[in-house]
Amino acid sequence: MSILIKLSTTLRDMVPGYEPETGLSVSLKDGESSITAGELASRIGIPLEEIKIVMINSRQSELASVVADGDRVAYFPAVGGG
Amino acid sequence: MNKLPDTHILLEKLAPFLHEGRGGTGVGREGIRLLSEETGMSERVVMTELLSRNLWPERFSRCRGVFSAGALARLLSTRILVAGCGGLGGHAAALLARMGAGGLVLCDPDSFEESNLNRQLFCTEKAIGRPKAEVCREGVLSIASYMDVEAHVTALDENTLPGFLKNVDFVMDCLDSVARKKMLEEQAKKAGVPCVQGSVARNEGLTLFDSSFALPFSKVYPEEVSGNTEGAAMNTHVLTVAGTAALMVSLLMRKLCMGRNDGGKLFHLDLSVPELETLSFSL
Numbered sequence: 437m438s439i440l441i442k443l444s445t446t447l448r449d450m451v452p453g454y455e456p457e458t459g460l461s462v463s464l465k466d467g468e469s470s471i472t473a474g475e476l477a478s479r480i481g482i483p484l485e486e487i488k489i490v491m492i493n494s495r496q497s498e499l500a501s502v503v504a505d506g507d508r509v510a511y512f513p514a515v516g517g518g
Numbered sequence: 519m520n521k522l523p524d525t526h527i528l529l530e531k532l533a534p535f536l537h538e539g540r541g542g543t544g545v546g547r548e549g550i551r552l553l554s555e556e557t558g559m560s561e562r563v564v565m566t567e568l569l570s571r572n573l574w575p576e577r578f579s580r581c582r583g584v585f586s587a588g589a590l591a592r593l594l595s596t597r598i599l600v601a602g603c604g605g606l607g608g609h610a611a612a613l614l615a616r617m618g619a620g621g622l623v624l625c626d627p628d629s630f631e632e633s634n635l636n637r638q639l640f641c642t643e644k645a646i647g648r649p650k651a652e653v654c655r656e657g658v659l660s661i662a663s664y665m666d667v668e669a670h671v672t673a674l675d676e677n678t679l680p681g682f683l684k685n686v687d688f689v690m691d692c693l694d695s696v697a698r699k700k701m702l703e704e705q706a707k708k709a710g711v712p713c714v715q716g717s718v719a720r721n722e723g724l725t726l727f728d729s730s731f732a733l734p735f736s737k738v739y740p741e742e743v744s745g746n747t748e749g750a751a752m753n754t755h756v757l758t759v760a761g762t763a764a765l766m767v768s769l770l771m772r773k774l775c776m777g778r779n780d781g782g783k784l785f786h787l788d789l790s791v792p793e794l795e796t797l798s799f800s801l
Binding site: 444445446456457488489491494495496510512513514515516517518 | 602604605606607691692693694695696697698699716717718719720721722723724737738739741743751752753754784786788790791796797798800
């Protein structure tokens with residue numbers, strides 16, 4: 437099992453080789469039972485101040501929300517273009 | 519005379535202007551113009567009256583079976599403020615004109631620039647240097663000359679918005695920063711005008727619409743958002759803009775035609791995959 441991470445717009449620039457179609461799969465470390473959305477973002481190199489929306493399994497969450505194995509986590513920056 | 523004659527007399531009068539096509543008869547625009555001249559009613563009101571008798575204007579004949587005559591008549595009586603006439607706003611205005619909106623109030627303080635050519639519907643090489651709102655008005659009227667369309671080369675802020683929100687039924691938020699979108703949402707709530715919101719960057723668009731005035735955009739962005747929300751980070755192209763504008767108009771149509779409230783839903787269009795996902799947030 438692993439956690440599927442999806443990144444939006446400019447956040448994709450921060451993870452070299454990120455593929456929008458597949459997203460990014462991250463496995464919990466040995467002995468690790470849980471992780472927060474914020475810790476997960478830091479692990480892949482996304483500065484927390486760039487994240488404005490967090491969705492866990494398509495529901496709005498927070499950086500402090502706990503992510504479980506098998507979850508899908510989406511991070512969005514501010515999207516304000518018209 | 520300010521009402522249409524009985525239907526059998528009406529059909530005799532309209533005979534030279536009737537089009538037989540897929541699924542029924544459509545009344546050509548020359549016939550609608552004739553009725554307008556004879557009755558003193560506007561062409562828009564004539565079309566609404568015809569629809570009440572299930573007589574469809576030919577221009578909307580291909581919408582038969584998609585929308586009801588009543589839904590189209592409601593749209594013809596609807597006046598919509600389009601806040602921003604650039605990428606989203608230009609496409610939204612054109613889509614609303616084709617769908618059958620009765621009136622638009624178009625606001626944008628800017629003029630077209632060469633860098634707008636990649637995505638803004640009414641930006642042509644000839645239009646560069648001209649005010650977006652005015653060019654957009656001309657474009658909309660070239661699609662639907664019966665519409666009541668105002669153009670204002672004006673910035674929308676706390677001072678100007680209350681006036682523009684007075685006589686409209688909906689507002690389309692096509693502004694270009696999170697801070698301005700929050701401001702528009704608050705002003706629309708004060709005025710009691712439901713706000714359809716859209717935003718774009720790169721290959722992605724986000725739309726939401728909550729007609730219960732729960733300030734959904736502020737729920738999605740609870741913290742103050744500043745910094746990297748304008749400029750190159752928001753670069754995008756016509757496919758993202760056109761797709762997102764179509765989503766915005768479809769949310770409006772769902773409300774107007776079917777009474778649907780999409781509160782608590784954030785629609786995320788990602789053309790790089792491509793996919794459309796429905797996300798949930800708490801109101």
